[in-house]
Amino acid sequence: MRRRRFLSHAIKSASAAVYSQLLPPGLRAFPFPQSAAPKISSDTSARPQLALTLDDPTLSFGSVLKWQEANSRVLKAISEKSVRAALFVCGMRVDEADGAKLLSAWDQAGHLICNHSYSHKFYGEQTSYADFAVDFLKDEKVIAPYHNRTALFRYPFLKEGDTADKRDRFRALLKERGYRVGHVTIDASDWYVSQRFVDRLGKQPKAPIAPYRDYLIAHLLDRAAFYRQLALEVLVRDIRHTLLMHFNPLNAFVLPEVMSAFETAGWQWIDASLAFEDPVFRSQPQTLPAGESLVWALAKETGRFENRLRYPGEDDVYEKPKMDALGL
Numbered sequence: 001m002r003r004r005r006f007l008s009h010a011i012k013s014a015s016a017a018v019y020s021q022l023l024p025p026g027l028r029a030f031p032f033p034q035s036a037a038p039k040i041s042s043d044t045s046a047r048p049q050l051a052l053t054l055d056d057p058t059l060s061f062g063s064v065l066k067w068q069e070a071n072s073r074v075l076k077a078i079s080e081k082s083v084r085a086a087l088f089v090c091g092m093r094v095d096e097a098d099g100a101k102l103l104s105a106w107d108q109a110g111h112l113i114c115n116h117s118y119s120h121k122f123y124g125e126q127t128s129y130a131d132f133a134v135d136f137l138k139d140e141k142v143i144a145p146y147h148n149r150t151a152l153f154r155y156p157f158l159k160e161g162d163t164a165d166k167r168d169r170f171r172a173l174l175k176e177r178g179y180r181v182g183h184v185t186i187d188a189s190d191w192y193v194s195q196r197f198v199d200r201l202g203k204q205p206k207a208p209i210a211p212y213r214d215y216l217i218a219h220l221l222d223r224a225a226f227y228r229q230l231a232l233e234v235l236v237r238d239i240r241h242t243l244l245m246h247f248n249p250l251n252a253f254v255l256p257e258v259m260s261a262f263e264t265a266g267w268q269w270i271d272a273s274l275a276f277e278d279p280v281f282r283s284q285p286q287t288l289p290a291g292e293s294l295v296w297a298l299a300k301e302t303g304r305f306e307n308r309l310r311y312p313g314e315d316d317v318y319e320k321p322k323m324d325a326l327g328l
C-alpha cells in the first residue's frame, strides 16, 4: 500500500527556516470572498476543461509551514481563478477543533465538502465490506455541519474493491445514501513529489523549490494529456475532467503556478460541481480490481488498451527513477 501514504515524520524534520524563506512578504489572510462569480462555462470554446479536486486536508504540516498558512495559500490560489473546487475530507486528519476551522474556510468560500472516508482504508483484500462501510459512514458525521457538504465519495487510493461482491455492495450503499462517486479522471502522483520536496528540506533546509515545482507541473500536464487522449479514444468526445491533487506543502506553495500552467497549456478551469455533471461520472466500470482513474477503468473495461494501461495507473514507482536521475 504505497500510494498517498500520509506523511508527517518527514515534514516535522524539515526546518522552519524554509518556511520564512519561501513565504512572500506581506502575505495576507484569505478574505473569504462571498461574491466571486462562479465560472460556469458556456462550452463555446474548444478548450478542454478540468476542475480541481483536492484530497486529504490536514492539520499535520509539521514545521515546513503551518496548516493555517497552507490553507490560506491554497484557497487564495483557487479563488484567483474564480472557480470552486471539491475538497475530499478524510475525517481522521481534521477531527478536532482546528479541523473545523480549516473546513469552515473552504465551506465559506463555496467549495464542495465531500467524503473521503474517516480512516483512509485501502479497499482491497485487507479491508472487508463491513469495515469499509462503517468508515464511510463515520466520515459523514465529520462533513455534516457544512453548508456545502456534497454527497460525493472518493475512494482512498482510488481502490473500489478487489471482488465483484465487495465492489457492488459498496456501490449499492452509496446509492442508498444518495451518493455518487467523486471520480478522478486525471490521476497523478503529486503526493510523492511533495514528499520528496519535504524530505529534501529535512536534509537541506535551503533547497530551492523551483525544480520540484517544475517537475510537478510537467508531471501533471503529462498525465492530463495522457488521460485526455485516452478519454477521447474511449468515449469519442472530450469529457469534463477532474484533476487529483492533495493538500500538501509543495502544492500550498506552487498551486498558483500549477493552475496557470494548465491555462497556458490550453486547459480551462471550471467549477467542480459543473465537472461532476458530465454524464461520464455516472458510469460504473465492471473492472477488477475496481478503481483507478475513471478514464483508466473505462479503457480497461473495453479490453482494447492493454498496451497503454499500467497497474496501478499512477504510483511513486514510476516517478522515483525520474526524480532520482534529476537529483530531486
Ligand SMILES: [Zn+2]
Pocket: 004, 055, 056, 090, 116, 120, 156, 157
Ligand atoms: Zn486520500
